[in-house]
Amino acid sequence: MRKPRNKTLAAWLAFVGGPLGLHRFYLHGAGDMLGWLLPIPTALGVYGIERARAYGLDDGLSWVLIPLVGFTIAACALTAIVYGLMAPEKWNARFNAGAAPDAPPGRTGWLTIGAVVVALLIGTTVLMSSIVFSFQRYFEHQVEEGRKISQ
Structure with a gap:
C-alpha cells in the first residue's frame, strides 16, 4: 500500500x-514524465x-528565454494554490485512494x-x-526596427 500523500x-x-518537478515526483512517483520535463x-x-548578464539586455535570445523560468515558477505557484485550496475529500479521493474522506x-x-x-x-x-519583461523587450525591438525602416 502506498504511503498517504500530505496536502x-x-x-x-x-x-x-x-x-x-519535486511535487510531481512526490505525488506521482519517479516515473512521472511531466516531473522530468519541468526542469527544461x-x-x-x-x-x-x-x-543577459554576459551580453546585456539587448541580447534577443535572452529576452526570449528569461520569461520561461518566470512562467514556470508562476505555474508551479498556481499549482500550489490549487493543491492548498483543494477540499480534503477531493484530495484524499485523488491522492489517497482508500483513505477516509476526512x-x-x-x-x-x-x-x-x-x-x-x-x-499567491x-x-x-x-x-x-x-x-512586463517580455512585452518591454518586444516593444523596444519593434521601435528599433521602425527606426531602421524610417531612416
Whole structure:
C-alpha cells in the first residue's frame, strides 16, 4: 500500500521545488514524465538570465528565454494554490485512494494556508514581472526596427 500523500507538503513542494518537478515526483512517483520535463524551461530561463548578464539586455535570445523560468515558477505557484485550496475529500479521493474522506493527510492547516498565501504573493509578482519583461523587450525591438525602416 502506498504511503498517504500530505496536502501541505505537496503545496510547499509545488511552490518551492515545483520548477524542478519535486511535487510531481512526490505525488506521482519517479516515473512521472511531466516531473522530468519541468526542469527544461527552468534551465532555459536560467540560461537566458546568464546570457543577459554576459551580453546585456539587448541580447534577443535572452529576452526570449528569461520569461520561461518566470512562467514556470508562476505555474508551479498556481499549482500550489490549487493543491492548498483543494477540499480534503477531493484530495484524499485523488491522492489517497482508500483513505477516509476526512483523513488527516488531506486536511487544510495553517501551514497549508501559508503555502497558498506565499505562492499567491510570489507567483503573482513573478508572473507580472515576466509579462512586463517580455512585452518591454518586444516593444523596444519593434521601435528599433521602425527606426531602421524610417531612416
